[in-house]
Amino acid sequence: xxxxxxxxxxxxxxxxxxxxxxxxxxxxxxxxxxxxxxxxxxxxxxxxxxxxxxxxxxxxxxxxxxxxxxxxxxxxxxxxxxxxxxxxxxxxxxxxxxxxxxxxxxxxxxxxxxxxxxxxxxxxxxxxxxxxxxxxxxxxxxxxxxxxxxxxxxxxxxxxxxxxxxxxxxxxxxxxxxxxxxxxxxxxxxxxxxxxxxx
Amino acid sequence: xxxxxxxxxxxxxxxxxxxxxxxxxxxxxxxxxxxxxxxxxxxxxxxxxxxxxxxxxxxxxxxxxxxxxxxxxxxxxxxxxxxxxxxxxxxxxxxxxxxxxxxxxxxxxxxxxxxxxxxxxxxxxxxxxxxxxxxxxxxxxxxxxxxxxxxxxxxxxxxxxxxxxxxxxxxxxxxxxxxxxxxxxxxxxxxxxxxxxxx
Amino acid sequence: xxxxxxxxxxxxxxxxxxxxxxxxxxxxxxxxxxxxxxxxxxxxxxxxxxxxxxxxxxxxxxxxxxxxxxxxxxxxxxxxxxxxxxxxxxxxxxxxxxxxxxxxxxxxxxxxxxxxxxxxxxxxxxxxxxxxxxxxxxxxxxxxxxxxxxxxxxxxxxxxxxxxxxxxxxxxxxxxxxxxxxxxxxxxxxxxxxxxxxx
Amino acid sequence: xxxxxxxxxxxxxxxxxxxxxxxxxxxxxxxxxxxxxxxxxxxxxxxxxxxxxxxxxxxxxxxxxxxxxxxxxxxxxxxxxxxxxxxxxxxxxxxxxxxxxxxxxxxxxxxxxxxxxxxxxxxxxxxxxxxxxxxxxxxxxxxxxxxxxxxxxxxxxxxxxxxxxxxxxxxxxxxxxxxxxxxxxxxxxxxxxxxxxxx
Numbered sequence: 001x002x003x004x005x006x007x008x009x010x011x012x013x014x015x016x017x018x019x020x021x022x023x024x025x026x027x028x029x030x031x032x033x034x035x036x037x038x039x040x041x042x043x044x045x046x047x048x049x050x051x052x053x054x055x056x057x058x059x060x061x062x063x064x065x066x067x068x069x070x071x072x073x074x075x076x077x078x079x080x081x082x083x084x085x086x087x088x089x090x091x092x093x094x095x096x097x098x099x100x101x102x103x104x105x106x107x108x109x110x111x112x113x114x115x116x117x118x119x120x121x122x123x124x125x126x127x128x129x130x131x132x133x134x135x136x137x138x139x140x141x142x143x144x145x146x147x148x149x150x151x152x153x154x155x156x157x158x159x160x161x162x163x164x165x166x167x168x169x170x171x172x173x174x175x176x177x178x179x180x181x182x183x184x185x186x187x188x189x190x191x192x193x194x195x196x197x198x199x
Numbered sequence: 200x201x202x203x204x205x206x207x208x209x210x211x212x213x214x215x216x217x218x219x220x221x222x223x224x225x226x227x228x229x230x231x232x233x234x235x236x237x238x239x240x241x242x243x244x245x246x247x248x249x250x251x252x253x254x255x256x257x258x259x260x261x262x263x264x265x266x267x268x269x270x271x272x273x274x275x276x277x278x279x280x281x282x283x284x285x286x287x288x289x290x291x292x293x294x295x296x297x298x299x300x301x302x303x304x305x306x307x308x309x310x311x312x313x314x315x316x317x318x319x320x321x322x323x324x325x326x327x328x329x330x331x332x333x334x335x336x337x338x339x340x341x342x343x344x345x346x347x348x349x350x351x352x353x354x355x356x357x358x359x360x361x362x363x364x365x366x367x368x369x370x371x372x373x374x375x376x377x378x379x380x381x382x383x384x385x386x387x388x389x390x391x392x393x394x395x396x397x398x
Numbered sequence: 399x400x401x402x403x404x405x406x407x408x409x410x411x412x413x414x415x416x417x418x419x420x421x422x423x424x425x426x427x428x429x430x431x432x433x434x435x436x437x438x439x440x441x442x443x444x445x446x447x448x449x450x451x452x453x454x455x456x457x458x459x460x461x462x463x464x465x466x467x468x469x470x471x472x473x474x475x476x477x478x479x480x481x482x483x484x485x486x487x488x489x490x491x492x493x494x495x496x497x498x499x500x501x502x503x504x505x506x507x508x509x510x511x512x513x514x515x516x517x518x519x520x521x522x523x524x525x526x527x528x529x530x531x532x533x534x535x536x537x538x539x540x541x542x543x544x545x546x547x548x549x550x551x552x553x554x555x556x557x558x559x560x561x562x563x564x565x566x567x568x569x570x571x572x573x574x575x576x577x578x579x580x581x582x583x584x585x586x587x588x589x590x591x592x593x594x595x596x597x
Numbered sequence: 598x599x600x601x602x603x604x605x606x607x608x609x610x611x612x613x614x615x616x617x618x619x620x621x622x623x624x625x626x627x628x629x630x631x632x633x634x635x636x637x638x639x640x641x642x643x644x645x646x647x648x649x650x651x652x653x654x655x656x657x658x659x660x661x662x663x664x665x666x667x668x669x670x671x672x673x674x675x676x677x678x679x680x681x682x683x684x685x686x687x688x689x690x691x692x693x694x695x696x697x698x699x700x701x702x703x704x705x706x707x708x709x710x711x712x713x714x715x716x717x718x719x720x721x722x723x724x725x726x727x728x729x730x731x732x733x734x735x736x737x738x739x740x741x742x743x744x745x746x747x748x749x750x751x752x753x754x755x756x757x758x759x760x761x762x763x764x765x766x767x768x769x770x771x772x773x774x775x776x777x778x779x780x781x782x783x784x785x786x787x788x789x790x791x792x793x794x795x796x
Contacts, residue, residue: 005206005262007602012214012410015609019617019685020218027693034693034702038709049682056678060671063602074259074389081255085248088218096226096233105233112237190671204405204461211413211609219417273458273588280454284447287417295425295432304432311436403604403660410612418616472657472787479653483646486616494624494631503631510635 003072006080010062013084017091018055021048024095046180047098051090054117054183058087060190061124061154068147069131070139079127086120097176106172113179114165121157128154202271205279209261212283216290217254220247223294245379246297250289253316253382257286259389260323260353267346268330269338278326285319296375305371312378313364320356327353401470404478408460411482415489416453419446422493444578445496449488452515452581456485458588459522459552466545467529468537477525484518495574505570511577512563519555526552600669603677607663610681611656614688615649621692643777644695648687651714651780655684657787658721658751665744666728667736676724683717694773704769710776711762718754725751 025044027037062083072080093116096109131137132151160182168175224243226236261282271279292315295308330336331350359381367374423442425435460481470478491514494507529535530549558580566573622641624634659680669677690713693706728734729748757779765772 005210005265008207008210008605009214009258011602011605012211012609013218015606016215016218016613017221018681019610019613020222022614022685022688023222023617023620025686025689033705034697035705038693038705048686052682052685053678056675056682059606060674060678063674066602077259077262078255078386078390081252081259084217085251085255088221088251089224089247091221092224096237100233108232108234108237187675191675204409204464207406207409208413208457211410212417215414215417216420219421222421276458276461277454277585277589280451280458283416284450284454287420287450288423288446290420291423295436299432307431307433307436403608403663406605406608407612407656410609411616414613414616415619418620421620475657475660476653476784476788479650479657482615483649483653486619486649487622487645489619490622494635498631506630506632506635 003066003069006072006077007066010080010084013088014055014059014062017088018052020091021051021094024091024098043101044098047094050180050183051094053187055087055090057183057186058120058124064150065128068139068142068150069137071137073137076127076130076137079123079130083120083123083127086116086123089116101176106176107168110168110172110175111165114161114168114175117161117179118158118165121161125154125158202265202268205271205276206265209279209283212287213254213258216287217251219290220250220293223290223297242300243297246293249379249382250293252386254286254289256382256385257319257323263349264327267338267341267349268336270336272336275326275330275336278322278329282319282322282326285315285322288315300375305375306367309367309371309374310364313360313367313374316360316378317357317364320360324353324357401464401467404470404475405464408478408482411486412453412457412460415486416450418489419449419492422489422496441499442496445492448578448581449492451585453485453488455581455584456518456522462548463526466537466540466548467535469535471535474525474529474535477521477528481518481521481525484514484521487514499574504574505566508566508570508573509563512559512566512573515559515577516556516563519559523552523556600663600666603669603674604663607659607677607681610685611652611659614685615652617688618645618648618691621688621695640698641695644691647777647780648691650784652684652687654780654783655717655721661747662725665736665739665747666734668734670734673724673727673734676720676727680717680720680724683713683720686713698773703773704765707765707769707772708762711758711765711772714758714776715755715762718758722751722755
């Protein structure tokens with residue numbers, strides 16, 4: 001089974017999940033004009049930017065994975081569906097964090113966001129390591145160093161998001177800053193060092 | 200007429216229908232903080248998961264069908280459009296079941312969900328058996344055993360969903376549990392036995 | 399300029415416009431339980447079905463057009479963008495007709511729906527006749543009889559929708575029935591006679 | 598790294614961003630029937646048309662860019678993700694302009710729209726000039742005159758949108774008319790002169 005239609009379906013879910021984030025961006029503020037409401041709504045733009053970037057990073061990674069994978073089977077498809085269900089869920093905790101950034105619901109919102117990201121990272125690991133174990137679905141001509149490099153790069157995702165989620169029990173604000181920092185760090189690191197690599 | 204553009208269009212509808220489900224997930228509860236509201240909203244997450252999984256299973260099946268089909272004609276396109284109209288309808292009964300899981304509207308919601316799924320299964324059957332009858336649209340090099348296996352696997356869908364819908368007349372709760380069980384059973388069965396098969 | 403990316407973009411807009419129709423389907427009724435509200439909301443399901451079918455028919459036609467077209471230029475792309483803007487507009491008048499089917503806003507809703515469809519048919523004509531005039535963008539190996547057949551089949555679209563819109567000035571209900579009948583007639587005619595043809 | 602999946606993902610975001618604009622189109626007016634409400638809502642249709650056209654023009658430009666680009670790297674992907682985040686943001690300022698066209702919030706809405714477009718133009722420049730500098734990612738067989746022509750055509754975008762945004766400090770209405778005029782001018786110029794060119 002070739003992976004072409006999986007790529008179309010996955011690209012669709014990534015594109016829609018990222019684009020749907022804008023539906024929840026509003027400019028409502030108690031009193032004052034539109035200008036004040038727009039400034040007051042900055043958490044929504046920040047949440048939009050971080051989530052769009054995070055979904056974009058996941059899309060780049062999914063892209064890098066499937067480039068090494070030569071074929072799929074039904075278990076691989078279902079692992080991908082579980083991963084895509086997590087990614088399509090991201091607009092919901094994003095909305096929660098944006099709405100509650102300045103009230104006492106932030107802890108619950110941050111934990112929801114963190115659990116979503118941790119689950120997504122776990123599903124991502126399942127997709128990749130199911131395909132890579134014993135080179136089960138890896139394309140015959142894939143470079144073993146690239147495959148090993150991808151395996152190394154996916155190991156830290158779930159623990160990092162899991163620990164950032166635990167931080168929310170102590171300070172929700174620090175936890176939210178960590179979520180933004182993870183996305184920014186990954187993008188900068190990829191941009192500084194990834195430009196020269198093959199992928 | 201090749202089926203490439205049908206696949207792009209269908210993948211788009213599957214991806215959007217699955218992703219739109221998140222628009223209806225909210226965290227509203229009478230009184231209490233966000234944490235309590237999130238826990239109170241568990242039927243919405245469960246409904247999201249079951250529906251995303253169900254749409255994902257249908258996408259895998261559509262994928263398996265079209266892999267065997269070599270070309271399309273106008274009737275085949277319209278049968279697919281009817282099928283996609285059913286699949287794009289799924290977010291509506293999903294929302295109904297999630298909203299009414301704990302009130303006396305559950306019976307009507309479960310019947311709506313069940314009728315949608317039964318109609319979808321009937322349309323799926325029409326798409327497949329129109330293409331497979333006398334190998335009308337089947338690719339010349341398709342394996343007859345795979346085609347026969349697909350025909351066998353699509354026969355039980357409509358009766359199973361139809362019976363689960365009838366169960367709602369007796370107990371709406373049992374009916375909803377059956378809908379979730381059908382999706383989980385299919386995914387587990389595919390994952391346990393499908394990994395070894397060719398599709 | 400090849401037409402591959404135009405097809406991806408167009409398929410995306412068709413798929414999203416059709417799928418977004420479900421967002422506006424609700425089950426709200428004054429008083430009574432969910433069952434009664436669902437039955438009371440039948441105009442919404444009918445509007446969903448007619449509009450999904452209409453967008454589906456337009457997708458099939460766009461498909462048939464582009465199969466004959468070998469390349470695009472910038473004017474052709476902008477004509478397509480105008481056509482897609484019309485198609486993506488369809489969910490709005492659909493919602494209006496569904497909401498006002500039983501009150502005195504139906505005339506305005508039917509005229510809005512009809513003007514949208516008439517404009518869409520005009521844009522469709524512009525896309526096709528710009529490409530077909532003097533075989534400007536037609537693929538060199540395209541069969542002249544198929545091209546002439548498509549030209550004939552696109553001529554009646556705008557007048558039929560325009561006349562059905564004018565009917566709304568006399569009776570909005572008859573006009574709405576005509577809109578549904580046009581979609582059903584086209585699908586039946588295509589299904590009865592199109593199965594045997596090459597497209 | 599080939600650019601095929603980037604094109605699918607980008608086409609998805611362009612298609613969804615354009616199509617989502619319809620969600621915000623409504624027909625609400627204080628008092629009067631639906632007919633009057635529809636006429637009163639004309640700013641929404643105008644905003645829909647201008648934004649759909651603007652996103653369409655950007656899609657045509659992205660298309661023209663990627664036709665000259667032979668391969669991507671990670672920095673190029675992230676520049677594209679930043680560009681797509683801007684494009685997916687467009688429905689929000691569009692909604693603001695449409696809602697506030699007749700009240701004193703128009704200045705803030707016009708500045709938001711202008712900043713979004715200016716940022717989008719800057720990101721577009723980053724995508725193109727990163728790829729074109731020293732022909733870093735340009736396809737080996739790309740015509741140098743086409744590449745130079747694209748470079749020339751992308752330079753004025755950001756300054757023109759930036760100046761139109763500054764105009765809003767003096768007159769918000771003039772600024773909004775400029776935004777519409779930019780889109781119409783570009784489309785007419787492309788249609789009058791682009792029909793004969795190769796792209």
